[in-house]
Amino acid sequence: DGGITQSPKYLFRKEGQNVTLSCEQNLNHDAMYWYRQDPGQGLRLIYYSQIVNDFQKGDIAEGYSVSREKKESFPLTVTSAQKNPTAFYLCASSIGSSGGTDTQYFGPGTRLTVL
């Protein structure tokens, strides 16, 4: 059963703590993405990776970090430097530039709440 998994579904963290959100895909996609969604707003790109061991900042990268050590995995760390981290975080993947399309396949999302 191919797809993208994100864990956990709900996450609570105390202010000042770093937290890492998991994203795994078994679609054999080259490209992976992290988006942030706030109520009434569209999807804003945090980071993306076109290939293993390489990633690029998106529009709102400040306060976040990522790694791409394996093709299947693209974890996102929300650091204490992120001023307003409470949001719905969506991971996505696409075939990549070699496939000629960037249709996004989304995971179920992680809802992060900072207390």
Place this chain on the structure above:
Amino acid sequence: GQQVMQIPQYQHVQEGEDFTTYCNSSTTLSNIQWYKQRPGGHPVFLIQLVKSGEVKKQKRLTFQFGEAKKNSSLHITATQTTDVGTYFCAGRGGKLIFGQGTELSVKP
């Protein structure tokens, strides 16, 4: 920079009425994609339009890409309660930019 605007932000309709959401880009697009996000869910890809003036249909959904490749629309004929959700366009200029979405509610 590239911007993608989507209107309206909210639309409330009676079941059986039609619904349209519009997407406008500040720059010419190479393609435009449409996604649907059910309440509490994640966006799911619906369709991609590539050609100028392209029209595609999926049952009661009709998607159009403008002649200038700067705007697009999604029209739903005779809405049903299963159509409830937020519809996003995403335009590919230099990069893929998502619109703010249109949240559709349908009253039975």
